[in-house]
Amino acid sequence: MIKRLTKHGNSMALVIDRGILDLLNISTDTLLEISTDGQALVITPVRDEARRKRFEDALKQTNQNYGRALKRLAG
8 A cells, every 4th residue: 555645734644544443453542653664664553551651651741841842832
């Protein structure tokens, strides 16, 4: 399957077809890990609950520490 990125604000978005999302059991609540080997982009659903908890804790801490600055940058 070949896809093209679409403009989404100041970013780019990749639209994933419903069939693929259903096959992988991915919903809007599913966290996705994005990694690269320098040549390819790899998107993987996060299924490890301990890892998810660490991610959510890190995100919460980041928002507490830098939330205002990030909002100013986004605005």
